[in-house]
Amino acid sequence: MILPIIAYGDPVLRKVGDNITKDYPQLDVLLENMWETMYNANGVGLAAPQIGLAIRLFVIDTTPFSEDEDLSETEQKALKGFKKVFINAQIEEEIGEEWAFNEGCLSIPDVREDVKRKDTIKIVYWDENFKEQGQTFDGLLARVIQHEYDHIQGVLFTDKLSTLKKQLIKNKLSNISKGKISIDYRMRFPDQKKAR
Numbered sequence: 001m002i003l004p005i006i007a008y009g010d011p012v013l014r015k016v017g018d019n020i021t022k023d024y025p026q027l028d029v030l031l032e033n034m035w036e037t038m039y040n041a042n043g044v045g046l047a048a049p050q051i052g053l054a055i056r057l058f059v060i061d062t063t064p065f066s067e068d069e070d071l072s073e074t075e076q077k078a079l080k081g082f083k084k085v086f087i088n089a090q091i092e093e094e095i096g097e098e099w100a101f102n103e104g105c106l107s108i109p110d111v112r113e114d115v116k117r118k119d120t121i122k123i124v125y126w127d128e129n130f131k132e133q134g135q136t137f138d139g140l141l142a143r144v145i146q147h148e149y150d151h152i153q154g155v156l157f158t159d160k161l162s163t164l165k166k167q168l169i170k171n172k173l174s175n176i177s178k179g180k181i182s183i184d185y186r187m188r189f190p191d192q193k194k195a196r
Helices: 025-040 064-065 073-077 139-152 163-177
Strands: 045-047 057-061 083-105 110-128 132-138
Touching: 025 045, 045 139, 057 132, 057 139, 064 073, 073 139, 083 139, 110 139, 110 163, 132 139
Parallel strands: none
Antiparallel strands: 045 057, 057 083, 083 110, 110 132
């Protein structure tokens, strides 16, 4: 089932998510709905707060990035078919040089800005079968994971912008929270009771 994506301005996007257990009600259905919702909106990642749940869960499929001809063959291979579920994730370390990349977010449509992030992360998480995983990721994979991880920490990519950039997009953000935007996927806006 395609769920409405929560728009900028909703308090749930500012909550630090709670850990869940393998007994979380209908986790398999939730994951199926999250994949369907993400693909419907042409996203590469979706975190539970973006569908209204303040829990530590996000999904990622970077396959669309693998078709970027500006990337090296090695990067394209790493991104192709990278599809993972991250439950109760904890980034243990962020290392390497900071680099800028133009980011967007399904909860903040039509806003894209350069965000600086460290190149490499070490992360511990549980997969959809509740098997513990500890891995190191770098490049675009690390970036997508960092972006989604921020969501379960109550952080948005716009928080990482300079004061000037924040001022420049202030009206856009206000319009998003009021539902004054045109989008081609379902969203729920803080100032409206129903999704559209």
